[in-house]
Amino acid sequence: MLKDLGQVGMWLSRLGLGIADLGEEAVERFLSDQRAAGRRRLPGPRGMRPLLAYLRGAGLVPPPKGEVSPLDDVLDEFRDWMTGERGLSPTTVLRYANTARRLLTEQAMPGGVFSPAGLSGADLNAFLLRECARVSAGSAKGKVAELRSLMRFLHLRGLIPMKLGASVPPVGGWRLAAIPPTMSAADAQRLLDCGPRTGGVGLSDYAILTLLARLGLRSVEVSRLRLEDVDWRSGEIAIRSKGRREDRLPLPVDVGEALVAYLSEGRPQVGTRRLFVTDRAPRGPIRADLVGDVVERACKRARLPTVGRTGSGTLWPGRCCDRAPG
Template sequence: MRRARRRSGRRRKQIGNEVRNPIRQMLKLAVSGYIGRGRPHKPDNPFERQAPGLLKYLTEEKGLRQRSMYQYQFSLRQFATYLERIGIDDLAKLSPTVLSGFIAEYAPPRVSWSTVRNACGVLRVFLRYLHREGVLAKDLSSLVEFPQSYRHAGVPRSISWEQVDQVLAGIDRRSTSGKRDYAMMMLLATYGLRAAEVATLTLDDIDWRNERLKIRDRKAGNTTTYPLSAAVGAAIIEYLKNGRPATTCREVFMRCCAPHAPIGSAAVVSRAAHFIRKAGISVPRAGSHVLRHSCVQRLLNANFPLKHIGDYVGHRSASSTQIYGKIAVEQLREVALGNGEDVL
């Protein structure tokens, strides 16, 4: 009974959004100065007033690609929020105490070690830029210390393939959102894609005639072409025919509620986490990477060489794949006995 009420409440909220969002869009066009109560706009450069040339510097001088820019913008917004909360409105007032306070607050278990290290790297670049532009009298970048962590200290967050099946089975494929979510989860589990790679997949990346799937601009800077799995292809076709809203956007996966914009990588992570928890599976930091890790582990258990697995999922270095050896007990035994040279 309680579960039925929750479903009913979610459905009412969804219907409300479907009604309100088009009205808000109409009011924005018809009423001058109308802002509404939608999601607040996130500025591309949260420090536009004091560092207006930052984004141009990152793209033109640092040569950052769009996916890296998203990471930089996310970390910079986190830093801007922190400064606002502690009452710092002038970047010239930045100090070692302020910087160390941000790193201490922005640390595990709230986020992963890799996220903290990325934020530290972004902050260092930002501080060097501020010094170059004369905003800071001294270069404070060396004061940002990377937190001590060990690359292979953690165990990948994989689940068994039977549990992956449970996750997929828990998706209601009768609804439009369910058709979309099922296709996304199939891509994550079958190819070990990253959330951003699913979110940015376009109609042009699927070659139906030759049954090929192309993943462009990967984290390693390369492009990977996969055979299009029959099951994955069927899931995508079902969504395109009976779930995807009418739109001129080329991205495959769209938001269900108007305005129908392409789905973001954070939403892919969130949907994966939702279905993992719905299946009753307990795993640290549930999300899309759990399915990615599970894909890698399945290939490893099938005795594929680590080099081939790394190429398959787009790892930038062999060390990214070698961590899975920590839980490949049977293969480690083969290596110890001298029968597993092809694994390393």
């Protein structure tokens, strides 16, 4: 499927089209062009539906002309509400919207008619049980938050008469029930010492690892750092967290030195104001998952168990200002 979707992307580029131009007619044209070019193994129009459904769920492709359903209208409003009122990130908005689409399609479409007013607590519990059967306890807690957010929105818009968010049961997952293994202070220092501190990648990796080690930042917080977030005069650094929250933390000397080395010798000259950028073209701000890649490479160099990637453990034993490592 990924290969087929890659072919769609290259086809759009050759024709000078954007992602918003993709639709049923464009898919038919793409398949026709591929057949004319001699490709034999092609998906049919039905095989391309998951792509269109995903892109429409992400708000990147408009719904079919003349077929905008009431469900699509509600989902569009839900996305705008999460972005404008809640200040959620695009990836979080996409996850919440996907859960909302599944719930409303399964539970609020009797006879194919969109009717959210008939939703009940039993409907939410049945949906949650099905969803939680295939995910971990942590992901199940996320489903609860997604459902409660949707119910709050539907009630505010007057689409459901009662506040059904309270009827979504919490997921059992007790704090410290399973304490993840942590890295000792000696191993954490070994992780910092084993990496190169020259070149763009080496200086960037060391600065990222130092931020994680000394300030206990989350991966997404590292990726969101901007040049103006570092207040050199007062010795502080601003951290942007969830829900547009901003914290200010003291800037330790070793963190400041690592950042100075990266900014003066390793950071490519690009237009973005993000602190960390990719070393290879196309250059731009790093993603949060790249921070995990940096940690994984460092663990391999130091011949230590990988931590911080798949729940196998936290990066560092210490914390700063009661912040959990990410």
